[in-house]
Structures are given as C-alpha cells and as structure tokens.
Amino acid sequence: MNQLNQPKFRHTPVLVDEVCTLLINDLSGVYIDGTFGLGGHSKALSLLLNDDATLIGIDQDESALAQFDPSLIKQSLHLMCTNFENLDQVLDDLSITKVHGILLDLGLNSFSLDDPERGFAFSLEGPLDMRFDRSNELTAETVINEYSQEQLANIMYRFGEERNSRRIARKIVDMRTKKRLIEIDQLREAVAGCVDPRFRNKSLARVFQAFRIEVNREMDVLATVLDSAVKVLAPGGRLAVISYHSLEDRMVKNHFRDLSQDIPRQPGMRDDEVKIPLLKRLTGKPVIADPAEAAANPRARSAKLRVAERTSHAS
Ligand SMILES: C[S@@+](CC[C@H](N)C(=O)[O-])C[C@H]1O[C@@H](n2cnc3c(N)ncnc32)[C@H](O)[C@@H]1O
Structure with a gap:
C-alpha cells in the first residue's frame, strides 16, 4: 500500500452511511466537504458519486489537508485551505454558483486532539494554543x-x-x-x-x-456558513451538519427551523412577517450513532446530524 494511504494519524468518520444517504441527491453534482479533515466523509461520498461529480474539500488546518492523497478521489477534487466562513469566496474562485450538497462535520480531528502541541486535550502536556488555523x-x-x-x-x-x-x-x-x-x-x-x-x-x-x-470564533463562523450555505444550494440541494455539543446543535436546529417556516401573507401583515420556506427539514430529531458505532468510536457518542434540503423558492 502507498505510504500516503496510511496517514500518520487516523480519524474514523462519524455517521458516514447516514451522511451519504441523506446528503446525496444528484450523483453528478457538486459537493462541498466544509470540514475535510482527513477526508473520511469525502472518500465515502466519492465511492458513491459518478465520475463527473465535483468535490470541494475545505479545511483551515493545513496539516490535515497535507496528509491527504488526492488520488483516493476519482472525481474532480479541489482542496482549499481556508475557513468555511469563506465559502462564497471559495466558490467565486472556482467559478461555481450552485452546489448540490454541503457537509459540515464540526469540531476537530482526532489527530489534532491527540497532538500535545495543539493544546486541545486537557490530559496532555503542551502549550495553551487551541488554534485550528495556526496562522491566526x-x-x-x-x-x-x-x-x-x-x-x-x-x-x-x-x-x-x-x-x-x-x-x-x-x-x-x-x-x-x-x-x-x-x-x-x-x-x-x-x-x-x-x-x-x-x-x-x-x-x-x-x-x-x-x-x-x-x-476559533466557532459560533460566529458557524452562523456565517449556515447563511451562505443556504444561498449557494441548488433547489433540492442539501446541507448536513454534524455537531458535537449543544450550543452548535441548538444553532443548527434553530436555523433550520426558522428557514423552514411558512407564514403566508395575510391582509395587514408587514413584509418582514411573511416567511417563505427556504429549507425543508429532512431530519426531525437529529440522527445519532447506533449502539455499535457509539461503542466502536467514542467521538460518535455525542454526534448529532441534522439535514435540510433547499426548496425551489427564490431567496
Ligand atoms: C471533525 S473533523 C472532520 C473530519 C472529517 N469529516 C473526516 O472524516 O476526516 C473537523 C475538521 O474541520 C476543520 N474545521 C473546523 N472548523 C473549521 C472552519 N471554521 N473552517 C474550516 N475547517 C474547519 C478542523 O480543522 C478539522 O480538520
């Protein structure tokens, strides 16, 4: 096996079957993995998508992207080292206007957590760093x-x-x-x-x-990307978010709820009171790991997956 196929660190992707089933709506579409990490979810998506699909992998941690062997993806792959809050800029740079699926698997990689120099794990010895992007x-x-x-x-x-x-x-x-x-x-x-x-x-x-x-301004960047993601999804395109703590999950839940509301115009209503649903929720309650996955992968125990689909209403 090629040495690059054996990354120094391993990261087992969470809820991978559920993500693939709920995210893919067009086998030849454009998909963004906004938290590429070691590419676990992207590899799984790649196995299911047609060869003419496009994958865009974003991660602000260059050490994650550097470990990936692009030949593992058979479709056209664009790896972009940036914060996912810059989603609009990434698509501008690639001259892409609409996408069919966006995945955000929030938080940090196992390999960053296990690296004492990154300062994320309270049980290790190292500097008080905690930056996802070490150029910040x-x-x-x-x-x-x-x-x-x-x-x-x-x-x-x-x-x-x-x-x-x-x-x-x-x-x-x-x-x-x-x-x-x-x-x-x-x-x-x-x-x-x-x-x-x-x-x-x-x-x-x-x-x-x-x-x-x-x-890492995590709540601010999440709010920004949720807004931009909805705007760049093609009708029928899907946004899947895996969160690992209640603050993130609450933000995603409320965003999906607010944008899936339908409040038709009534006589005397102000414009800002009328709501057309931009999203349709595909998950009522969040999807969680089954007992086998939770037993095998401790990270999966706190994971919550929510998925919503873009309606055909204009934003
Ligand atoms: C849970 S890991 C993703 C693992 C990936 N799904 C896999 O299967 O390998 C989260 C990744 O997202 C990256 N990340 C977190 N917040 C980010 C942000 N705002 N912009 C870009 N990347 C981010 C982290 O650097 C980390 O590599």
Whole structure:
C-alpha cells in the first residue's frame, strides 16, 4: 500500500452511511466537504458519486489537508485551505454558483486532539494554543492571560456552560498575577483548584471546549456558513451538519427551523412577517450513532446530524 494511504494519524468518520444517504441527491453534482479533515466523509461520498461529480474539500488546518492523497478521489477534487466562513469566496474562485450538497462535520480531528502541541486535550502536556488555523494570531494563551476576569468567566459560562466559571476565572487571574499561564497543566491546575474532584474531568472538558470556541470564533463562523450555505444550494440541494455539543446543535436546529417556516401573507401583515420556506427539514430529531458505532468510536457518542434540503423558492 502507498505510504500516503496510511496517514500518520487516523480519524474514523462519524455517521458516514447516514451522511451519504441523506446528503446525496444528484450523483453528478457538486459537493462541498466544509470540514475535510482527513477526508473520511469525502472518500465515502466519492465511492458513491459518478465520475463527473465535483468535490470541494475545505479545511483551515493545513496539516490535515497535507496528509491527504488526492488520488483516493476519482472525481474532480479541489482542496482549499481556508475557513468555511469563506465559502462564497471559495466558490467565486472556482467559478461555481450552485452546489448540490454541503457537509459540515464540526469540531476537530482526532489527530489534532491527540497532538500535545495543539493544546486541545486537557490530559496532555503542551502549550495553551487551541488554534485550528495556526496562522491566526489569537491563541488560548493570549485569551487566558489578557482577557479580563469577567470576560473569562463569561466565556466559560457561555461556551462551556460551566457553573464554576466565576470561581475559575478568579483563580486564573490570581495565578497569572504571579506567573503567565503558558502550559496546559497550569489551566488544568486552575480548574482543579475550583471544582469537586468527582466532577473535575467534566469541568475540564467544558472549560477547554469554551476556550477553544473563543479562540476559533466557532459560533460566529458557524452562523456565517449556515447563511451562505443556504444561498449557494441548488433547489433540492442539501446541507448536513454534524455537531458535537449543544450550543452548535441548538444553532443548527434553530436555523433550520426558522428557514423552514411558512407564514403566508395575510391582509395587514408587514413584509418582514411573511416567511417563505427556504429549507425543508429532512431530519426531525437529529440522527445519532447506533449502539455499535457509539461503542466502536467514542467521538460518535455525542454526534448529532441534522439535514435540510433547499426548496425551489427564490431567496
Ligand atoms: C471533525 S473533523 C472532520 C473530519 C472529517 N469529516 C473526516 O472524516 O476526516 C473537523 C475538521 O474541520 C476543520 N474545521 C473546523 N472548523 C473549521 C472552519 N471554521 N473552517 C474550516 N475547517 C474547519 C478542523 O480543522 C478539522 O480538520
């Protein structure tokens, strides 16, 4: 086997059969994998699509894209290293106006999580980095050392739903007045000092998630891409989103719900009260992993897949 077929790191794609079944609506269409990672979902889509289909893979992490062997995709493949919030620009650059499917498998790759240098995993030793895109300036170290105590508490509360956010923020500020926090173990120590040892790992997971969301502006970029995605889908085209925490899932759910509302014009109604459905939801409740997949792949346990289809109404 070609060495490139054996990436240094492995990432098992989540809900792969469900994604393929729900996303594909035109075997010769244009598909965007907005979170290409190691290309697990794209490879599965490629096996099902016709040779004249087009695949566009976007990832802001160049180390992910660099590991992929493009010969594994038989269709025309465009790999773009950028944030998916730049979806419009990507399509402009490729002179593509409409697409048939967009997949967003949010969060981070297993290989980034396992790399101590990236600073994502609270159980490893490494720098407080947490950037998906290492060319960005803002790191977790900057956030933790330079944001106010109130900002830190708000981030942990809002993006981590961490109840001890105020106490942890106070502890961080106390620690950083003595010495700048630059390593994962210092943040771990700040959290551990504020929570019951029985719940320590849950709090650590929430706090690390919160700072990762802040560093990568994850909620803002998701809101942007959901808007642009709906505009670039051809009628019948589909948007599939896999999320791994409740904040993301809520945003996707509300977006799909709002855009699938039908409020016909009534006498005396203002224009902004009239709603034509731009989307039709294909999943009522989110699709989750079956017990076998959840047992085999821990990442699949928190995954929720929602899919919606573009209607033929003009936006
Ligand atoms: C869960 S992994 C995707 C794994 C992929 N589906 C596979 O099967 O290999 C998420 C990927 O999305 C990328 N990513 C996250 N947010 C992004 C964004 N805003 N723009 C572009 N890529 C992003 C991460 O760098 C990571 O590689």
